[in-house]
Amino acid sequence: MGAHAEQRVLPHRRDKVFDMVADVGRYPEFLPWCIAARIREKSEEHLVADLVIGFKMVRERFTSRVHLRRPDEVHVEYVEGPLKYLNNRWIFTDHPDGTLVDFSVDYEFRSRVLQNLIGGLFHQAYKKIVTAFEKRADELYTVESRAAELSVRSGSD
Numbered sequence: 001m002g003a004h005a006e007q008r009v010l011p012h013r014r015d016k017v018f019d020m021v022a023d024v025g026r027y028p029e030f031l032p033w034c035i036a037a038r039i040r041e042k043s044e045e046h047l048v049a050d051l052v053i054g055f056k057m058v059r060e061r062f063t064s065r066v067h068l069r070r071p072d073e074v075h076v077e078y079v080e081g082p083l084k085y086l087n088n089r090w091i092f093t094d095h096p097d098g099t100l101v102d103f104s105v106d107y108e109f110r111s112r113v114l115q116n117l118i119g120g121l122f123h124q125a126y127k128k129i130v131t132a133f134e135k136r137a138d139e140l141y142t143v144e145s146r147a148a149e150l151s152v153r154s155g156s157d
Contacts (some may be wrong), residue, residue, distance in 0.1 A: 003106040004126040011098040018071040021090050022136055024049045030136045032128050035059070044068065048079070055125075056082040062086070084108040098138060103130055 012015055024047060026032045036052040040063075049068045062081035068074060071092055078086035091102040091157065105126060 002108070003104070005102075006127070006130055007100060007102050009095050009097050009100050010134060010137050012137050014092045014094055015071040016100040016141050017099045017101060017137055018074065018092050020140060021074050021133065022047075022066070022068050022070070024051070024066060027051065030139075031132050033125065044070070049138065064088075078107075081132040082110055084110050101133075 003127075025037050025039050027037050029113040033053050033055050034051055035054045036050075037046055038050045040050065041048040045068055046069070049064055049066060051062050051064070053062065053096075060082045062083070064086070065077040065079055066074060067077065073092065074090040076088035078087065085106070086107040087088075088105045089103075093100040093102070
């Protein structure tokens with residue numbers, strides 16, 4: 001059994017940060033250990049996705065139902081895979097410096113072998129995952145805001 005929670009302020013708009021977290025199909029592009037993603041179902045309010053996670057000799061597939069409350073919250077409900085349970089929640093709140101992101105996850109592996117093999121690494125893994133989302137937001141939205149800023153400047157000349 002394990003849990004991790006953390007808060008960060010990202011200098012980006014809340015709707016943009018929400019969109020990035022909700023775009024599960026692009027996770028393999030930037031998330032450590034995420035090898036593949038497949039979206040099974042998708043609507044405005046939810047999606048069902050399979051993620052393949054690989055670490056050293058371990059490769060596992062997780063299926064989750066992702067509830068989307070745009071732009072306030074993403075809640076991940078575990079459906080199938082190597083865990084007994086997984087509760088994951090992202091809450092986005094406006095902040096004077098951008099968006100306050102409140103991330104929490106609580107999980108337990110089904111197998112004692114997996115728990116012993118990976119369980120201790122999950123806390124560090126989740127820190128890396130949150131950092132990966134932060135870097136991804138900077139890559140996506142810092143460039144976008146600079147381009148908009150340049151466009152406004154060049155239009156005022």
